[in-house]
Amino acid sequence: MSETLSSPELNVDTCRTQCREMIRVGSRSFAMASMLFTSKKRDAAFFIYGWCRFCDDQIDQAKDENSALLALNQLTLRTRSAFHGEKQSQAVFFAFQHVTKTHQIPELYAQDLLLGMQMDVQQFHYESFEDLLLYCYRVAGTVGLMMTHVMGITDLRALKNAVDLGKAMQLTNIARDVQEDFKMGRIYLPESWLREKGIPPAELLSEKYRKDTYALVLRLLEHAEIFYQSGNSGLSYLPFRSAVAVSVASCIYREIGRKLRRLGPRALEQRTIIPTFRKLLLVLKGFALALKTLPGRVLAPASPVPITTLWRHS
Structure with a gap:
C-alpha cells in the first residue's frame, strides 16, 4: 500500500482520491457516515482516517515485534516532521499535514494515538x-479529539x-x-x-x-x-x-x-x-x-470559537 501513496506531485486533490479509497475499503461504516459532512469536513475526515489506516497497516504488516517497533519509530518521526512543517513526499502524510495545520490539531493527539499502537506492538x-x-482513549478517543x-x-x-x-x-x-x-x-x-x-x-x-x-x-x-x-x-x-x-x-x-x-x-x-x-x-x-x-440550537445559537484547551487523559 505504501507504494500507491507516494507521488512526485502531491496536492489536496490527489490525496483526497487516495484517502477516500482507503476509507471505502477499510471502513464502510465510517465511509457512509462521512458522506454526511460538508465537503471540506469530509475531506478532513478522509485525511485523518487515511493517516490512521496507513499507520495501522504498517504495524500489522511487520513480520515480528522488532520490525513493528522499527516501523512505529519511523511513523512517529514522520508524523512529527509533518507537524513541524517539513515537506512531505508521501500522500498520506501530505494530507495529514494539511488537515492538522488547517484545523490547528495538536500534535499530542497524534502522538498519543501512536502510543496506543505501541501497546499493541508490545x-x-x-x-x-x-x-x-487508556488504550481506547489512545486509539479512538484521540480521533474524536482531532475531529472536534x-x-x-x-x-x-x-x-x-x-x-x-x-x-x-x-x-x-x-x-x-x-x-x-x-x-x-x-x-x-x-x-x-x-x-x-x-x-x-x-x-x-x-x-x-x-x-x-x-x-x-x-x-x-x-x-x-x-x-x-x-x-x-x-x-x-x-x-x-x-x-x-x-x-x-x-x-x-x-x-x-x-x-x-x-x-x-x-x-x-x-x-x-x-x-x-x-x-x-x-x-x-x-x-x-x-x-x-x-430546539437548543434555535434558543441558543452558537458561534464557532478556536479550541485553545489541550485535552489530557486522566
Missing part, C-alpha cells in the same frame, strides 16, 4: 478495565463527549473482535475480569469457557453504552450536519453491540457485521437523533 497486558480505557477541531466545536465540554464516543466505539470493536484478536495473540479483556471468571487466557475461546467469555463481552458492551450516552449528549455542541454524521456513526456502531447481544455466545464464532440495508435505516435513526438538538 502486547500490553490489560490488568484492569482502567488499563483498557475539524468540526469547529463551540463548547469545550464537547471534548469529553468526543473522547467518550471514541471509547464507546473502540469497546464495541473489542467486543466484536475477540476471536479475531485472539488469533493474533491479542487479548483485550481485562485480566482481572478473566480471573473473576476463572478463565485461563489460553482457553479464552474454548468450549468450556465460551459462555463465561461471552459474559465478559456483554460486560464490555454495558460499559460501552454508558460512553455512547455521554458521546451522544455532545451532539448539541456540533454544527448540525456534523452532528448528523457523528450521530449516524454512533448509531451504526451501537447496532453492532446490539447484534452481539442478540446472537448470544455464537457472536464469538464470527465477525459481526451490519447489512447495508440496516445501515441505511440507521442513517435515518441518526438523523432523527440529531434533529432532537434543533
Whole structure:
C-alpha cells in the first residue's frame, strides 16, 4: 500500500482520491457516515482516517515485534516532521499535514494515538478495565479529539463527549473482535475480569469457557453504552450536519453491540457485521437523533470559537 501513496506531485486533490479509497475499503461504516459532512469536513475526515489506516497497516504488516517497533519509530518521526512543517513526499502524510495545520490539531493527539499502537506492538497486558480505557482513549478517543477541531466545536465540554464516543466505539470493536484478536495473540479483556471468571487466557475461546467469555463481552458492551450516552449528549455542541454524521456513526456502531447481544455466545464464532440495508435505516435513526438538538440550537445559537484547551487523559 505504501507504494500507491507516494507521488512526485502531491496536492489536496490527489490525496483526497487516495484517502477516500482507503476509507471505502477499510471502513464502510465510517465511509457512509462521512458522506454526511460538508465537503471540506469530509475531506478532513478522509485525511485523518487515511493517516490512521496507513499507520495501522504498517504495524500489522511487520513480520515480528522488532520490525513493528522499527516501523512505529519511523511513523512517529514522520508524523512529527509533518507537524513541524517539513515537506512531505508521501500522500498520506501530505494530507495529514494539511488537515492538522488547517484545523490547528495538536500534535499530542497524534502522538498519543501512536502510543496506543505501541501497546499493541508490545502486547500490553490489560490488568484492569482502567488499563483498557487508556488504550481506547489512545486509539479512538484521540480521533474524536482531532475531529472536534475539524468540526469547529463551540463548547469545550464537547471534548469529553468526543473522547467518550471514541471509547464507546473502540469497546464495541473489542467486543466484536475477540476471536479475531485472539488469533493474533491479542487479548483485550481485562485480566482481572478473566480471573473473576476463572478463565485461563489460553482457553479464552474454548468450549468450556465460551459462555463465561461471552459474559465478559456483554460486560464490555454495558460499559460501552454508558460512553455512547455521554458521546451522544455532545451532539448539541456540533454544527448540525456534523452532528448528523457523528450521530449516524454512533448509531451504526451501537447496532453492532446490539447484534452481539442478540446472537448470544455464537457472536464469538464470527465477525459481526451490519447489512447495508440496516445501515441505511440507521442513517435515518441518526438523523432523527440529531434533529432532537434543533430546539437548543434555535434558543441558543452558537458561534464557532478556536479550541485553545489541550485535552489530557486522566
